[in-house]
Amino acid sequence: MTTPTPVEPSPSDLPAFPAPRSRACPFDVSPPMRDLVPLGPVTRVRSWGDSTPWVVSGHAEQKALLGDRRLSADFSHPGFPSPVDPGRSHSGSGDLSFVGMDDPEHARLRRMVSGAFTVRRIEALRPVVRRITEEFVDTMLDGPRPADLVRDLALPVPSLVISELLGVPYEDHEFFQRNSKTIVSSVADARQRRQAHQDLADYLDELVGRKTREPSDDLLSKLGRHVADGELTRRQASAMGVLMLLGGHETTANMIALGTLLLLEHPDQLALIRDTDEPKVVATAVEELLRYLTIVHLGRRRTATEDIEVGGVTIRAGEGVILLSELANRDPEVFPDPDTLDLTRDARAHLAFGAGTHHCVGQPLARMELQVVYPTLFRRVPTLRVATGLDEVPFKDDAVIYGVHRLPVTW
Template sequence: MTSTVNRSDVPEYPMERAAGCPFDPPPALRPLQEEAPLAKVRLWDGSTPWLVTRYAEQRALLGDSRVSADITRPGYPSSAPVRPGGPRIGFILMDDPEHARLRRMVASPFTIKRTEALRPAVQRIVDDRIDAMLAGPKPADLVRDFALPVPSLVICELLGVPYSDHDFFQDNSKMLISLAVPPDERMAAHGRLEAYLDDLVGAKLAEPGDDLLSRLAERVEAGEITRAEAAQMGVLLLLAGHETTANMIALGTLALLRHPEQLAVLRDTDDPKQVASAVDELLRYLNITHNGRRRVALEDIEIGGEVIRAGDGLVVPNDIGNRDPAVFDDPDRLDIDRDARSHVAFGFGVHQCLGQGLARMELQVVYGTLYRRIPGLRLATDIEQIPFKHDGAVYGVHELPVTW
């Protein structure tokens, strides 16, 4: 079997969303998906990795041990310029066995049982932030006043990070994940975050608490990891723990406000299963990780009528995978009654999102509380005026003016 791709008109990736369709994948992805499960695309540096467009092939490749997540390997399709020897954010850009060794060290707080035990505390945080928003001026910015504080407070409590430092870590996180920021500035932001977490690990070594950074500090004392590795994992958990969920809260709220019949069902239900179903459908429908998971082939792989050669880059865009009509009926329709639990918003395989249980629980509390407590919630501006994060590694909105 040999590749049939030999085109001079290889499209550029990432692709632009259609004006007026902020919740949908770029329209150019649909004909590529209809034509074949794999296609070549051109990245910012002129490289031409494979774009994996269909759900089945995405899961197959993300679960294949012959596919690497190691950003340092030749052929890895980076989303932006990367300095040689630059930092890697924790273990997500590593392969087993090192990836598995480090991941196991932080996995226990993210089990279903442990995250469910946090639900009452998350409910208190959500209610407190809604109380503060209701007591404040109108219109409010849902991002600043609610969507960002809720997951930041949760992950700070879990990690043992002072929430009083939220301006510092939120500002540097924004720089780190913005594709519009030059590489040197992104590296500087990462360096500041890593130094901050290193100082916290040092403090936990001297005076441990009941938190995840203290558990990592114990691993440092036992010689199982270095202090630098502990700090790197802290950066990953802090960044992923607030940025992704915050964007999902705001973007999900905006999508529901644009689909009032769906919002009404969610607002009026007291059925936890209905709320959980809505969360998974919004995760399928929206896809805040919108520029594709990146991988590189370690060996030749035959799949989808093509041969992926060793060293070929792979881009796996979950936004179009989650809109595959072979898996999800009428995939461009938001339907909170749909069983969407098989979506790939959290990835698949050994690198599937460690914090997905925590994220689901937080979103269930948020979506099950916010619209019930503020039944008149509505946009305070036209959707055309809302600034979307088209230039970031995480998709969402910079601000969301709302009133009630």
């Protein structure tokens, strides 16, 4: 007897992805995405251009797949699930540098920058980040009320830190923040995103050229030395610079603002950070905030290069896969009572930074900045409060990285 060939579902019969979070519960997982969980840890959705990629919700399945070399991060695969011009081939060595590559080229390029983000090197920056944070808090307190926490603290702190680490002039922050915002926008059209990326790449290309001729003690100068040695083209170096600059301020800025708002809504949890002198207590709290909020909206996207059995299904070679960290980070098998914010929880198993060879290279820096900013802010401004109702806060449903556009606060 022959086994019947499975009937592929019609796109119209599948749940739609992506889906916005609920305004009633803006810190929680999108309700339509949460509804995928009972369907199994791996299930199909209808996505861009009526493509039907697999969504992986289970923590164990995500952890396994993120370490599976049969999943490719190369954008050029025809089945790659992409919101940008769906169905069109993308260059794996273009817009996002090694993020869109597989080993061994991914590993070769990644090694050129990973040394700048070791725990030892990042810990050496902690006093600098503390001083920068104190200075921006001073400026905010001296300014008018209500203040905008995004403009006055959440965005400038990581922007200044990554600028100094890379060797990017901070006086250009309005330029790179504006273009970064367009690149991560989910409502800007493809032309606008390409232009923003091109402008940023041209800017970094000029800087890399300058650093190649006149090096200093920063990451762009290190990339410039690789260019001079023939190990990188200038364009490859500038693409890596775009990636570092974008990732180094955009994600952390959103975590600072969104985490602050969440804690102001949970004053008992906020007190745990504000009233402790124990670094381990703050570090544990930051891991729980990363787990609970999981600000990357469109998941980690891949293409299967071979058939993969996982979660009771077979993902066929050439099919797209979307790994939703926000669902894995609410998996009750790993995090009991996952919808409760508990800053004493050991949440280190979260996948907010991914896992496997593509885990976030800048995670030590992001962790350290959050560990500095939250307690500094709440100790310096113990009466901090939101100056509007929660329903008036403009959340970033229009971006691939979740957060708030503005956060009016007073004290």
